[in-house]
Amino acid sequence: MSAGSVLGLEEEIGYAKDFFGSVPGTDNSVFTAMTNLTAGIFKGPVQPYFLLGVGLIRSHVSPNIIEGGEQTTNSFGWDVGGGIQGFFSHSVGIRGDLRHLRTFGDVPILNLGVADLRPNESLGFWRGSLGIAFRF
Numbered sequence: 001m002s003a004g005s006v007l008g009l010e011e012e013i014g015y016a017k018d019f020f021g022s023v024p025g026t027d028n029s030v031f032t033a034m035t036n037l038t039a040g041i042f043k044g045p046v047q048p049y050f051l052l053g054v055g056l057i058r059s060h061v062s063p064n065i066i067e068g069g070e071q072t073t074n075s076f077g078w079d080v081g082g083g084i085q086g087f088f089s090h091s092v093g094i095r096g097d098l099r100h101l102r103t104f105g106d107v108p109i110l111n112l113g114v115a116d117l118r119p120n121e122s123l124g125f126w127r128g129s130l131g132i133a134f135r136f
Contacts, residue, residue: 008038031058034079050082075103085133095133
């Protein structure tokens with residue numbers, strides 16, 4: 001994120017194991033890699049911001065009990081959200097945000113009873129995060 005005045009750029013990477021639920025004999029996950037444009041007040045100790053971006057949403061479902069039933073889908077997606085960060089010193093602080101992520105197109109999901117999703121619909125979800133922020 002930029003320490004400048006209004007606009008910034010960030011790269012966000014996320015991974016969620018058992019994203020579609022924990023079911024015996026099944027592995028599943030979602031990986032995301034998003035490039036975001038941020039807009040906010042990036043001066044002072046408390047900095048609110050909004051973000052909008054695009055990137056990769058990769059879903060994976062593998063029923064270990066079915067040979068060849070593994071399915072991995074790479075989808076182009078978007079995210080939108082906002083948050084706040086506060087800095088204890090010039091370079092180190094804490095950051096929290098909430099964002100909504102969604103694929104642009106449909107994602108085929110195997111019907112394994114691991115999620116309440118119909119096959120071939122877009123994948124969308126909310127994600128909250130809290131972490132340490134570094135600025136340079």
